[in-house]
Amino acid sequence: MSKPTTVAAKLPTKWGDFTIYALEKASDGKEHVALVMGDLDSREPMLVRVHSECLTGDAFSSLRCDCGPQLEAAMQKIAELGRGMIIYLRQEGRGIGLINKIKAYALQDEGMDTVEANLNLGFEADQRTFEVAGEILDSLNISSIKLMTNNPRKVAALKAENIDVVERVPMKYGRNPHNESYLSTKHGKLGHFLD
Numbered sequence: 001m002s003k004p005t006t007v008a009a010k011l012p013t014k015w016g017d018f019t020i021y022a023l024e025k026a027s028d029g030k031e032h033v034a035l036v037m038g039d040l041d042s043r044e045p046m047l048v049r050v051h052s053e054c055l056t057g058d059a060f061s062s063l064r065c066d067c068g069p070q071l072e073a074a075m076q077k078i079a080e081l082g083r084g085m086i087i088y089l090r091q092e093g094r095g096i097g098l099i100n101k102i103k104a105y106a107l108q109d110e111g112m113d114t115v116e117a118n119l120n121l122g123f124e125a126d127q128r129t130f131e132v133a134g135e136i137l138d139s140l141n142i143s144s145i146k147l148m149t150n151n152p153r154k155v156a157a158l159k160a161e162n163i164d165v166v167e168r169v170p171m172k173y174g175r176n177p178h179n180e181s182y183l184s185t186k187h188g189k190l191g192h193f194l195d
C-alpha cells in the first residue's frame with residue numbers, strides 16, 4: 001500500500017510556530033492532523049502527544065475532563081523544548097462520537113461513571129484504535145517517540161503499530177472538583193496512571 005500523503009501549512013500559535021500537517025486519505029476516512037515543531041529529520045526520539053478529539057474540553061474549556069489542560073500543556077512543553085508533535089485524532093468521546101458522548105454525560109449527570117455510561121449506551125468503555133497515529137508518524141518518517149500520556153493502553157496500542165515508544169511522559173494536568181470522580185474512574189477502571 002502506498003504511504004499516506006500530507007498537506008502542510010504554517011500554524012503560528014500562542015506557544016510558538018508550528019507546522020500543521022493534515023493526513024490525506026487516512027484509513028478511516030476522517031480528517032486527522034499533526035502539529036509539528038522542530039526538526040523532522042533528526043533521529044532523536046520525538047516528544048509526541050497523541051490527543052483524542054474532545055470538543056467540549058479542547059474548544060469550550062469544559063471542566064468535566066482533563067483534555068483541554070493536557071492539550072495546552074503538551075503544546076507548551078513542545079514549544080519549550082523546540083521540538084515535538086501533537087497528533088490530533090478525530091475520535092471524539094473515546095470513539096463514540098460527540099452526540100453519544102453527550103448522551104453519556106447525561107447518564108453521568110444521573111450518577112453513572114464514565115465507563116458505566118458507555119456500556120449502558122451499548123459501547124465499549126473505550127472504542128479507540130490508533131492505526132491512524134501510526135499512519136501519520138509513518139508519513140512524517142518518525143519511528144521513535146517519547147509519548148506524553150497517562151494511559152498505558154495508548155502506549156501498548158502505539159507499540160502495536162510498530163512505533164518505538166522509548167519513554168512515557170506523565171501528563172497530570174487539569175484536575176478540578178468537577179472531574180475528580182471522572183479521573184478516579186479513569187484510574188480505577190481504565191488503568192490510567194493518575195494517583
Ligand SMILES: Nc1nc2c(ncn2[C@@H]2O[C@H](COP(=O)(O)OP(=O)(O)OP(=O)(O)O)[C@@H](O)[C@H]2O)c(=O)[nH]1
Pocket residue numbers: 050051052053054055064065067070091092093094095096101104105114118148149150151154171192
Ligand atoms: N465516552 C466518553 N468520552 C469522554 C468522556 N470524557 C472525555 N472523553 C473523551 O475521552 C478522550 C480522551 O482522550 P485523550 O486525553 O487523548 O486520552 P486518554 O485516554 O485520556 O489518555 P491520556 O493520554 O492520558 O490523556 C477524548 O476523546 C474525549 O472526548 C466521557 O465521559 N465519556
